[in-house]
Amino acid sequence: MKQNRNLIISGIVAAALIASLGMAGCSTTAGVEATGKTSWDEQGARTLEKNVVFNSSGLKGDIQIVEVKSAMAGDIMRAQATLRSKDKDTLPFQYRFDWYDAAGLEINSGAGSWKPLILYGRETKTIQAVAPDPRAKEFKLKIREPD
Numbered sequence: 001m002k003q004n005r006n007l008i009i010s011g012i013v014a015a016a017l018i019a020s021l022g023m024a025g026c027s028t029t030a031g032v033e034a035t036g037k038t039s040w041d042e043q044g045a046r047t048l049e050k051n052v053v054f055n056s057s058g059l060k061g062d063i064q065i066v067e068v069k070s071a072m073a074g075d076i077m078r079a080q081a082t083l084r085s086k087d088k089d090t091l092p093f094q095y096r097f098d099w100y101d102a103a104g105l106e107i108n109s110g111a112g113s114w115k116p117l118i119l120y121g122r123e124t125k126t127i128q129a130v131a132p133d134p135r136a137k138e139f140k141l142k143i144r145e146p147d
Helices: 002-007
Strands: 032-040 046-054 063-073 076-085 091-100 115-119 124-130 138-144
Touching: 032 063, 032 076, 046 063, 063 138, 076 091, 076 115, 076 138, 115 124
Parallel strands: none
Antiparallel strands: 032 046, 032 138, 063 076, 076 124, 091 115, 091 138
């Protein structure tokens, strides 16, 4: 589907993503997950592998992840995602960034708090975060419906 192809930025190999659970009324489960993982090409240049998974059919129809980026600030990873409301109505939700080391182990597990965000009809916003530790080589942006 064209809509699904728009969710994954072309030219980037999709990173493997941890199997996910459905929302099923559980507000601690992310309805949308976007993953960014640092890797290096044959010339030694840093690249970011990206993948987007929808665990909630409701959020899939409401939010589009337009772009996922990362950059290094010294030895600390920064992540940024651009989100767009696909709905004409106000869309409240919560998000957080989780950070992982090169082995895929979570750094500061459970330490990140859910942050509220509102997208108004067809609005686009960019959110960002800075890794809590220089070991971070991968991040996962999680989005859920508000409590």
